[in-house]
Amino acid sequence: MANYRNKGGVAVIELNNPPVNALSFEVRSGLMNALKRAHDDKDVKCIVIHGKGKNFSAGADIKEFGGTKQQKPWITDACRLADESSKPVVAAIAGTALGGGLEVALFCHYRIGTPSCRVGFPEVQIGVLPGAGGTQRLPRLIGVKHSIDMITSGRHVMAEEALKLGILDKIVTDDIIEEGIQFAKSVVGIDVGGRILRNRKVEDAGSKVFDDEISRVKKKYKGYIAPLFCLKAIQASMQLPYDAGMEQELKLFQQLVSSGQAKAQQYTFFAERISARWQLPSGANSQTASPLPVKTAGVIGAGTMGAGIALCLITSGIPTVLVEQDQKFLEKGVKTVEGDLRGSVALKKMTAEQANKAISVLKTSVNLEDLHDVDLVIEAVYENLALKKEIFAKLDKICKSKTILCTNTSSLDIDTIAEATKRRDKVVGTHFFAPAYIMKLQENVYGKDTSAETVATVMALGKRIRKVPVLVGTCDSFVANRMLHPYATEALFLVEEGASPYEVDQALEDFGMPMGMFRVSDLSGLDIGYKVRKEAAKRRGIELTSDTRFVNGERVCLLANVLVEKGRLGIKSGKGWYNYGSPGKREATPDPEVLDTIEEYCRKYDIKKRKISSQEILERMQLAMINEGFKILEEGIVSKPEDIDIIWIYGFGWPKYMGGPMFYANEMKLKNVYRKIRDFHQNYPFSIHWTPSKLLARLSETDLPISKWTSLINSNSKL
Numbered sequence: 001m002a003n004y005r006n007k008g009g010v011a012v013i014e015l016n017n018p019p020v021n022a023l024s025f026e027v028r029s030g031l032m033n034a035l036k037r038a039h040d041d042k043d044v045k046c047i048v049i050h051g052k053g054k055n056f057s058a059g060a061d062i063k064e065f066g067g068t069k070q071q072k073p074w075i076t077d078a079c080r081l082a083d084e085s086s087k088p089v090v091a092a093i094a095g096t097a098l099g100g101g102l103e104v105a106l107f108c109h110y111r112i113g114t115p116s117c118r119v120g121f122p123e124v125q126i127g128v129l130p131g132a133g134g135t136q137r138l139p140r141l142i143g144v145k146h147s148i149d150m151i152t153s154g155r156h157v158m159a160e161e162a163l164k165l166g167i168l169d170k171i172v173t174d175d176i177i178e179e180g181i182q183f184a185k186s187v188v189g190i191d192v193g194g195r196i197l198r199n200r201k202v203e204d205a206g207s208k209v210f211d212d213e214i215s216r217v218k219k220k221y222k223g224y225i226a227p228l229f230c231l232k233a234i235q236a237s238m239q240l241p242y243d244a245g246m247e248q249e250l251k252l253f254q255q256l257v258s259s260g261q262a263k264a265q266q267y268t269f270f271a272e273r274i275s276a277r278w279q280l281p282s283g284a285n286s287q288t289a290s291p292l293p294v295k296t297a298g299v300i301g302a303g304t305m306g307a308g309i310a311l312c313l314i315t316s317g318i319p320t321v322l323v324e325q326d327q328k329f330l331e332k333g334v335k336t337v338e339g340d341l342r343g344s345v346a347l348k349k350m351t352a353e354q355a356n357k358a359i360s361v362l363k364t365s366v367n368l369e370d371l372h373d374v375d376l377v378i379e380a381v382y383e384n385l386a387l388k389k390e391i392f393a394k395l396d397k398i399c400k401s402k403t404i405l406c407t408n409t410s411s412l413d414i415d416t417i418a419e420a421t422k423r424r425d426k427v428v429g430t431h432f433f434a435p436a437y438i439m440k441l442q443e444n445v446y447g448k449d450t451s452a453e454t455v456a457t458v459m460a461l462g463k464r465i466r467k468v469p470v471l472v473g474t475c476d477s478f479v480a481n482r483m484l485h486p487y488a489t490e491a492l493f494l495v496e497e498g499a500s501p502y503e504v505d506q507a508l509e510d511f512g513m514p515m516g517m518f519r520v521s522d523l524s525g526l527d528i529g530y531k532v533r534k535e536a537a538k539r540r541g542i543e544l545t546s547d548t549r550f551v552n553g554e555r556v557c558l559l560a561n562v563l564v565e566k567g568r569l570g571i572k573s574g575k576g577w578y579n580y581g582s583p584g585k586r587e588a589t590p591d592p593e594v595l596d597t598i599e600e601y602c603r604k605y606d607i608k609k610r611k612i613s614s615q616e617i618l619e620r621m622q623l624a625m626i627n628e629g630f631k632i633l634e635e636g637i638v639s640k641p642e643d644i645d646i647i648w649i650y651g652f653g654w655p656k657y658m659g660g661p662m663f664y665a666n667e668m669k670l671k672n673v674y675r676k677i678r679d680f681h682q683n684y685p686f687s688i689h690w691t692p693s694k695l696l697a698r699l700s701e702t703d704l705p706i707s708k709w710t711s712l713i714n715s716n717s718k719l
């Protein structure tokens with residue numbers, strides 16, 4: 001798995017494991033043998049290492065972690081001969097040199113790269129640290145400060161910056177292998193001693209740097225252990241001689257690689273890729289369908305969501321027409337877009353030039369007719385079925401026949417909206433999450449007639465605008481909000497029964513959620529949920545009041561309505577579940593008035609309160625939602641559990657180090673999950689969400705790991 005050839009005295013070693021040349025056992029062994037051959041071959045004067053295909057190497061083979069193939073030779077064993085060689089060794093980097101890939105390059109005496117190549121240590125993102133000398137060698141090359149930045153963030157560094165930092169010695173524009181050979185020949189005869197990183201000293205940055213970094217990292221990557229381990233390893237490079245530092249790095253790597261966080265983060269890495277491979281019930285899938293080109297787009301509605309979606313499109317270079325029915329609202333929407341762009345420039349997330357470029361491709365209009373020529377339209381108006389149908393009927397007449405029509409609904413039926421058009425195959429849901437410019441999830445919803453080509457187009461669009469697109473089928477509230485419902489309902493029941501909203505939020509935040517349920521509700525606006533609840537009930541012929549305790553025999557809690565009726569709408573009104581001091585302020589403090597309201601509510605309905613533990617809070621909220629997740633899988637609304645996990649990670653900030661709710665259930669063992677859900681069902685018979693999923697019941701008998709659930713589901717159409 002590493003090819004060797006002697007080209008006129010230059011040993012050319014090719015890492016051969018495409019597409020990313022992961023450093024599997026075979027590649028490591030191959031590299032070690034090739035370096036030995038080059039070392040022994042008297043004709044060889046210099047050595048070039050490159051990757052087969054587009055990439056140098058994406059590092060260690062993650063699939064080997066924890067398995068039987070995680071065995072010697074390690075990357076360090078394979079590369080020792082490069083380090084010790086008196087013949088110059090050159091890493092010729094195209095594409096990516098990441099993790100162990102960059103470590104191989106750091107064992108070489110020189111590194112050259114193409115203008116588009118990227119280097120980095122992304123290990124923190126999969127819960128480990130650079131375990132093949134990266135934490136000891138990088139500080140010797142670029143210093144402690146830059147090493148901390150690169151290793152704790154995991155960010156990819158582009159060629160230009162890598163050159164400035166000194167990671168690359170040269171950027172080359174011709175064929176990378178030929179350039180590597182020429183470069184290697186040019187340094188033959190120059191003593192390599194000064195190029196060997198192990199011989200260099202690390203400058204003493206002082207221990208205060210590390211104390212400060214520990215505080216920064218704890219805050220920025222709350223709950224994650226890998227960045228803290230990275231700091232310890234980098235500090236060792238400063239405090240210990242090279243060999244002792246390497247030993248310390250390996251020890252820390254081994255502790256991390258066997259941790260639950262690493263397992264969960266690696267699961268998440270692969271889940272994201274599995275989820276991207278979509279399939280429709282017809283069998284059409286991401287391999288068979290091709291997307292249509294989207295050269296121009298339209299967005300209808302310049303409110304918070306519409307403006308955010310337009311921002312995603314224009315910052316990805318897609319010329320976009322933003323349409324509002326009212327000039328005043330349109331101007332407000334444009335101001336939102338401009339303000340967000342200015343904010344991104346201030347935060348150094350983009351340059352002023354990039355912001356200007358984005359705004360230059362935004363057109364505005366108060367006339368739907370101006371969408372006649374765009375390739376794709378995303379409607380983002382108020383959640384009202386009749387209004388959406390009216391807009392889609394108009395768009396069908398206005399837009400060219402190939403235009404794809406997307407709706408940003410969070411709950412309405414895609415098929416009913418599609419029926420308003422004569423192009424049902426081109427109608428699809430694209431559900432963005434607020435704030436649309438920030439949140440990564442794009443829940444794409446297919447209807448019964450949505451074509452594979454349309455699905456391929458919105459999935460490709462999602463990737464292009466830097467979202468994580470997940471495909472789901474149509475059902476009430478789709479996947480994200482459907483699962484959120486039992487989660488939020490349980491939160492309210494817990495409050496009725498004795499937990500304060502602040503205790504509920506604390507338990508969730510301690511678990512790793514970025515915000516507790518009640519803080520999220522305040523952020524979204526309690527009045528929004530109030531209206532949605534009223535309208536949904538009206539559609540079912542039910543009149544809700546804050547006195548409603550049961551609907552069709554099912555327990556409900558409308559405490560949030562009581563708050564709305566007291567003018568507590570959340571952040572926008574300065575108070576909701578929390579007190580914010582004044583409207584729009586973000587700092588939340590618990591409010592005794594809310595606790596009094598809850599007391600009064602419980603007295604009125606004679607609800608006995610009790611002490612509720614944080615364990616009960618987490619179990620009830622999470623298991624209610626997990627049970628719903630299994631029902632969603634059972635109904636075929638998603639085709640695999642990874643889709644659900646990616647939705648929760650990117651839609652609601654479920655911590656990657658917990659791997660998503662379905663992975664979490666897998667780790668708890670499904671027989672335990674099922675038993676607890678059955679117990680809750682017995683204790684809370686008036687909550688339909690505790691009816692155990694049949695799929696969960698079946699799976700709990702098998703003890704199959706999550707990676708095998710999909711095959712069981714597919715082999716048992718009737719569960």
Ligand SMILES: CC/C=C\CC(=O)SCCNC(=O)CCNC(=O)[C@H](O)C(C)(C)COP(=O)(O)OP(=O)(O)OC[C@H]1O[C@@H](n2cnc3c(N)ncnc32)[C@H](O)[C@@H]1OP(=O)(O)O
Binds near residue numbers: 063128132
């Ligand atoms: C002692 C230990 C020493 C060092 C520790 C390490 O090196 S840990 C590994 C550190 N490296 C990474 O975390 C990089 C992970 N890979 C990526 O970020 C991306 O794959 C990459 C390289 C930027 C390419 O992205 P692209 O979008 O072009 O491709 P995609 O992600 O779909 O990957 C293609 C297929 O390759 C698989 N793959 C990628 N990296 C690895 C890896 N390191 N190990 C194993 N497999 C890897 C990926 O899953 C894809 O497979 P597929 O079956 O097609 O889904």
